[in-house]
Amino acid sequence: MDCSYIRSLINRYCAGEENWVDSRTIYVGHREPPPGAEAYIPQRYPDNRIVSSKYTFWNFVPKNLFEQFRRIANFYFLIIFLVQLIIDTPTSPVTSGLPLFFVITVTAIKQGYEDWLRHKADNAVNRCPVHIIQHGKVVRKQSRKLRVGDIVLVKEDETFPCDLIFLSSSREDGTCFVTTASLDGESSHKTYFAVQDTKSFHTEEEVDRINATIECEQPQPDLYKFVGRINIYQNRDEPAARPLGSENLLLRGATLKNTEYIFGVAIYTGMETKMALNYQSKSQKRSAVEKSMNAFLVVYLCILISKALVNTVLKYVWQSNPNRDEPWYNQKTESERQRNTFLKAFTDFLAFMVLFNYIIPVSMYVTVEMQKFLGSYFITWDEEMFDDELGEGALVNTSDLNEELGQVEYVFTDKTGTLTENNMQFIECCIDGHVYVPHAICNGQIMPGTTGIDMIDSSPVEEGMESEELFFRALCLCHTVQVKEEETIDGIKKGLQQCSKSSSSSVYISSSPDEVALVEGMKRLGFTYLRLKDSYMEIQNREDSIERFELMEVLSFDSVRRRMSVIVRSHTGDYYLFCKGADSSIFPRVIKGKVEQVRARVEHNAVEGLRTLCVAYKMLKKDEYESVCRQLNSAKLALHDREKKLAEAYDEIEQDLILLGATAVEDRLQEKAADTIESLHKAGMKVWVLTGDKMETAAATCYASRLFHRNTQILELTTKRTEEQSLHDVLFELSRTVHQHSGSLSRDSISGLSQDMQDYGLIIDGATLSSVMKPTEDGSSGNYKEIFLEICRNCSAVLCCRMAPLQKAQIVKLIKASKEHPITLAIGDGANDVSMILEAHVGIGIMGKEGRQAARNSDYAIPKFKHLKKMLLVHGHYYYIRIAELVQYFFYKNVCFIFPQFLYQFFCGFSQQPLYDTAYLTLYNISFTSLPILLYSLIEQHVGMDILKKDPYLYMDISKNCLLRWRTFIYWTFLGVFDALVFFFGAYFLFDNTTLTSNGQLMTANTHLMFGNWTFGTLVFTVLVFTVTLKLALDTHYWTWINHFVIWGSLLFYVVFSLLWGGIIWPFLNYQRMYYVFMQMLSSGPAWLGIILLITVSLLPDVVKKVICRQLWPTTAEKIQNAEKQLKPDGFSEFTPLSSLHSSNYRNSDRRNQPQRRSDQLSKKLMYTHWGNHDYCTFSSLSVSDSKSNSSSGLETSV
């Protein structure tokens, strides 16, 4: 990336003024333009080499080291290491150098390996052959030698080597099909169009003769945006200019499908291709745990510095007596004596720093990273989050945020494709007020028992026939659906395939599922769209005859207009404009038709949660059409502001329509969406639905998904209301309502669980939201925002409809910045959710039908919305408690480790004498105490997985980062200090004034031997290692064989290592101070007794605290643990097999409900509530006796 940027900078400054322009000119096939064209200074473009690797062979070591030492922790340890090298320090540089070296090497190897893979991949890509037309012949070249302006031949199933302007294809109509699966994940085939004037050049000789220049913008990363112009010179005439849009641009990375070959001219190469420009990595998100970890680190850094300062000062106070500073038995060297006092003090300070630096452990960073990295595999491995239909499980893009999943307070969810399946079914259409219902509902299969349903509500009257047929034709023509005949389609479309198999083998493919549903629906109503051939759309009508319409123009859909249009010419030569779109964007443009009836039906459908579209048309006269054509072309040819001009043109064209009718498409709720939302609510999360849909539809979905309950009082903050009252009044009224309630809340519900109390739901629409956010003239915007936030805070659910993508992000930002700084999570499936996914603390993408963009930009991707429940309640909860313990424990064990060393300074004349041997200092964090905590932080489960899922209340146990609050931190620190005091003074009293001795049975009979300072240190260290490991053992609630292995294994390892380390005269060491120290210590009875005593004393307070807290003030999790233990023997075994039964039952009942729901609105409503009662099962609330819990689990299985 950097490279290309620098290169483009160089280009700009070196190539002169001309290249400052925003566009580039390309000569197709490097052909000189005919004389008379503007003077042209060739620009330099990068070659087609793709460089995704970060390093080269030469710069790997320096660059990688630089990158690594940019991390503050590594840098800190480097400094410590250098200090150790430079000054005379108590511990050898090995003690900090070895761990640092280890960390750096491991990381470097990992990064190097990854980079090597990238190099390999780069080389494979850069060397792969491409076909280039040179002098009328096809030449093979390596991809990297491709230059801008080359004409490239790409064959079927090849990927495009660079960004190409599509000149011609093997197809007569100059189209080609492309999948962009590797770019944006959309595996559907997209049609691209060749430049009109060149599409007839089919052979290489012909193509080589093209004389044209292309002007286009400089490369920019937006995949869907491109403007350019091609000037084609034919026979020395004035060049014919044609507009180029993104439909002419074949992107690198996309694959050619269903087309034998195409010709294209390279316009962006190498690192300037849109794919390469999209490499940019997202900004790093940091979790709340990491922030508190850093805060703790600062505290420890302060402790470290103050310790060093205290010791330095005391040292000089103590040394003021020259006999202490330099007694006769311990003289200084001459150079030491002559050193400057100030310098001496400073080096002493540094030496103390070095001595105590282990309090900030280098291994903590490694362990935390390993924990996150390895831990994230449990998410990808989770079978329950695997979706068979999609063939994919959860994906982890950022393991840094694992624990944040356990801290979520606000969930922002998209509606379409997230809450709902985005698997559209055509339900009905309404033509001039008459309702038509196709005879069967197709959702992957024909539903049984649906024959009895009325096909058509009221049979059409004779005169209605004409408009009816026009309506059907309109829907058959006004779309961008493609017909695909082959069977090679990906998993998502399988449902459709099955559906259409009955009649023909063709499959409809479109980027919009609504359109597919509509065309499918039309098929069932007798009008079948066959194909688009040579700009003619073919329709098979009810009489099985084929009608052909020439497709003149497509006014494509965009989310601002919320409608699309086509202009077609019928065989009779009439021009029709068919327009379909959201009711709000169609009704204002309608001048004729049964608007009232249609509007009523549309509103009725919207309330039922159906997606409605209105269809309108108008006839165009020939001259009208031609003016439209001109308008469109001039807009399309514009190089600048093309979007705007096009929008204006569309706006003008789509006027004075005649309303035909409306359609209703159902988007079913995703499986268990309601259950998931309810669980999230119970877990104390606030769920917001942000959707672009209209209010009624969205509200209906919210009711269905139990975001709003029947007793939820809905507060509306919509344009409808703000039209009547001023925004100010509405806001204040709402906040008053909410506050009345919250006043009563504090009285009534001390229990805290908000089941029976009145809850509020807020509905707000995009327009109102922007006026809330917009600063008003008197500058009271902050005020509105505050009131709005206040209202939101008191609402359990908020629905934001009519939202633009950017507004979604704005809302997330607003909540993020509110004064509690809650942790937010955004979940969505489409490109329009990307902004909010990137904005929220945790972004979750659903691998939906609208492509992979959301999943790619997210931190985690899951196949279905229901997986969010396990993701947050189980994985998030586990990761949080695991990392919280990991962080606290690391600080604790290092306090235990270093504090005795600090105390020892008071007894060794502040001489920086280390208490422990070098090997112990080095290995303490690396090997003696590292694995147990790592494994603990990977597999600890304080409460069973099923319980966590059944009882979402538990999630509140850990909310607000409660395990890493200052109180807990201080508790752990003091525990560490206490243990350290016990270790040190325990050993001190064993040694002091009395003789801790071994009676030496092992060596010689009845000898009374003396212990020195290293034995003292080893004794403290042994107690330390055992205490710290056993403390973890006491905290472990989930003892698998791995825990046993690791905990007892590392203790054993410590003993074995010590025996070995002291058992041999190590030839490479220049001191043998540890020789036999450990064995001698073990041969002494009092040492054993002392060790056991000190371990007991150090562990005692923590155990007592735990037991008393559990008994007197148990947390929810602890209560559950107790209950779980009680229940397990009888309740557990029968539960597991039944639960799997339950899920399949659930699906069946869901299907059975389906037709009934549609047939009668009343019964549907009943069905919902009935279903809802059984659908979600409340596990025993905590205070309930276990007989109740048994009965409720029975309830669950009965569904």
Add this chain to the structure above:
Amino acid sequence: MMASSYSAKEEDGHPSGAAGTSNSSAMKSKKPDNTAFKQQRLPAWQPILTAGTVLPAFFVIGLIFIPIGIGLFVTSNNIKEIEIDYTGTDASEPCYSCSDKSKGNSTEPTTPCTCEVSFNLEEPFESNVFMYYGLSNFYQNHRRYVKSRDDSQLNGDISSLTNPSKECEPYRESEKKPIAPCGAIANSLFNDTLKLFFVFPNGSKSEIPLIKKGIAWWTDKNVKFRNPGGNNNLTAVFSGTIKPVNWKIPVYELDTDPDNNGFINEDFIVWMRTAALPTFRKLYRLIEKKNSITPALARGNYTLEIIYNYPVDKFEGRKRMILSTISWMGGKNPFLGIAYITVGSVCFFLGVVLLIIHHKYGNRNNSADIPN
């Protein structure tokens, strides 16, 4: 961090024709394995620290610790120990004449100064007696001091003998010759000579035999410390070196016994094991019981004769001589016994408190808590 870089790799995507086609087949294998480990469902023992489970442990600890503590305390009290300070800082003390104070600033004691301290044993020391010297305010654990030695020289390495480690500075060379043994520790070897006499009621004295071997760690004497070139003809081996500046005799004249001379002199080895704390005692001699009837040291009057060489006055240190018997648990050590009794009682007490809490509050909120 790690995962993000992995995902970056994935995002690069390197589109190739092959990747696209292999996608669908890879999809099938994407299904995660249903192993207990991957699904986090490994069978596990799930202990919970409740009052119910901890209570018995507390009582058991209490019941075990208190007897141990009592045993230790009694044993420790049965150990006989007598400590005699012979520093002589005060003019009334017998060794005052020998201490630095009386001599003023002249640091060169030309003739060895001898003094005598009398003491009385009211009870006989039945079993073997250990004789220690103790120093206070002597920072053997000072960093500069601790590292000022050359272990390879002490291990008999010839090259280190002639070229000692830099750590020994400023006790590395003297008069351009390498010091053997080098370093501050060796240089400050304790060089008072202590002799013990039993004073018969009639006034005559009999010297009590002091055994000077077997006071060092066996491994130190036999492995860690070695004379260069074996034990024969140490004079020749040490010829190129010079004695430590504070020593009166060279290292090869420490003892006449070749098995206790040079670096393997046990007094030297004991001194070389630096003490952990500034107040320490080191084993000096053993007094063995002659036979089962007579105690090692009978009741009566004794005289300690000191050849006073070691200056401690300058750093306000003290010198002591200690006589002690020994038990199975080592020397006199009331701390361990008291600590055991205390901890045992505290555990017992806590057990009772927990029992009360458990009964009073346990039934209130979760009676079902206590497993069985």
